Amino acid sequence: MEEQQIRTIGEIRKMTKDEKFKVLGVVLKSSIRKDKNGKNYWDIGIMDSEGTIEGKVWSNAQWWDRRDGQTLVAEPAEAEFFRDLTGKTVGLAGQVTEFKGQLQYNFNAVSLVNQQKFPPHQFVQRSPITEETLERAFLELLEACEGPVGDFLDFVFFKKNLWESFKTCPAAVSHHHAYVGGLLEHTVAVARTAKNIVEAGTAGGYEADLPVAIAGALLHDLGKMESYRLVPAPVMTVAGTFHDHIVLGYSRFEALAREFGLDERLFLAIGHIIVSHHGCREYGSPVLPATPEAMAVSAADEMDFRLFCWKHSVDQMEDGREISDFNPSAQRRFWKWEQSNGV
Numbered sequence: 001m002e003e004q005q006i007r008t009i010g011e012i013r014k015m016t017k018d019e020k021f022k023v024l025g026v027v028l029k030s031s032i033r034k035d036k037n038g039k040n041y042w043d044i045g046i047m048d049s050e051g052t053i054e055g056k057v058w059s060n061a062q063w064w065d066r067r068d069g070q071t072l073v074a075e076p077a078e079a080e081f082f083r084d085l086t087g088k089t090v091g092l093a094g095q096v097t098e099f100k101g102q103l104q105y106n107f108n109a110v111s112l113v114n115q116q117k118f119p120p121h122q123f124v125q126r127s128p129i130t131e132e133t134l135e136r137a138f139l140e141l142l143e144a145c146e147g148p149v150g151d152f153l154d155f156v157f158f159k160k161n162l163w164e165s166f167k168t169c170p171a172a173v174s175h176h177h178a179y180v181g182g183l184l185e186h187t188v189a190v191a192r193t194a195k196n197i198v199e200a201g202t203a204g205g206y207e208a209d210l211p212v213a214i215a216g217a218l219l220h221d222l223g224k225m226e227s228y229r230l231v232p233a234p235v236m237t238v239a240g241t242f243h244d245h246i247v248l249g250y251s252r253f254e255a256l257a258r259e260f261g262l263d264e265r266l267f268l269a270i271g272h273i274i275v276s277h278h279g280c281r282e283y284g285s286p287v288l289p290a291t292p293e294a295m296a297v298s299a300a301d302e303m304d305f306r307l308f309c310w311k312h313s314v315d316q317m318e319d320g321r322e323i324s325d326f327n328p329s330a331q332r333r334f335w336k337w338e339q340s341n342g343v
């Protein structure tokens with residue numbers, strides 16, 4: 001990793017076609033595939049503290065073992081340490097390419113570096129909002145829930161000691177908030193928005209139970225705690241892949257509600273918010289939101305996801321550009337609208 005300056009992923013994302021770079025990061029995924037000539041190539045995704053990028057390592061790339069010296073590895077697919085690089089720090093040399101109008105990345109050299117000198121946890125992306133700020137916001141929302149709902153939330157997050165792992169959990173492995181603290185950041189945003197929706201609805205004559213809506217929002221993605229693991233980058237668990245966070249979250253909620261002795265009507269109302277929060281069956285919810293509280297949480301969840309995708313897209317755009325690359329998660333291009341550009 002000599003001569004050329006090491007770039008951050010934030011800097012690489014602003015590069016244009018043909019630019020070259022070197023980068024250090026922790027591997028999120030690495031899978032071996034076969035090209036049309038039957039030769040091995042890799043799909044690799046890496047993360048540093050600024051974000052993630054994915055790219056391809058074609059069969060003519062160089063692989064280096066730089067853990068203790070500098071050894072060129074002829075057959076990386078045969079080398080034990082290269083077979084699964086997930087969670088390890090690597091150095092990549094690459095180039096920005098373009099395919100069908102979209103920028104892509106090719107990595108032409110992969111170096112497995114000394115893991116003590118470059119510990120993987122140093123390269124893990126965290127929520128841009130500090131843990132203290134998010135914790136304060138979460139506690140304010142919890143305090144807005146008086147009575148048995150507030151007691152139940154206190155029981156779940158603090159008496160059952162879920163808080164320590166909840167606050168570091170990611171909200172995804174890609175798509176949105178896929179970093180340490182992402183679940184807490186997303187949960188606070190959803191609960192705030194749902195609270196505002198319920199308050200606006202109530203002012204307009206649509207009565208709703210505010211503590212139930214807030215509790216549903218704070219618990220809606222509880223199942224993500226079992227769906228992801230930090231290695232130290234976020235990866236999907238077997239349960240997360242094949243049971244999904246809605247089922248995992250509901251079953252944990254049910255067990256906790258029984259243990260606490262939550263009132264049956266509250267149990268049904270909050271449980272309904274958890275299972276319906278994706279808003280439609282195609283997105284994994286077995287039932288559609290059928291109460292004002294569930295409609296508020298589902299709308300708030302969708303809103304936070306879209307806003308995240310918008311921010312992620314426009315933050316990567318060079319100055320003066322108005323139309324983003326196509327965002328596959330949100331299925332649209334975003335517009336970096338600025339009043340001064342208006343005509």
Ligand SMILES: [Fe+2]
Pocket residue numbers: 220221245277278
């Ligand atoms: Fe969800």
Ligand SMILES: [Fe+2]
Pocket residue numbers: 186190220221301
């Ligand atoms: Fe969510």
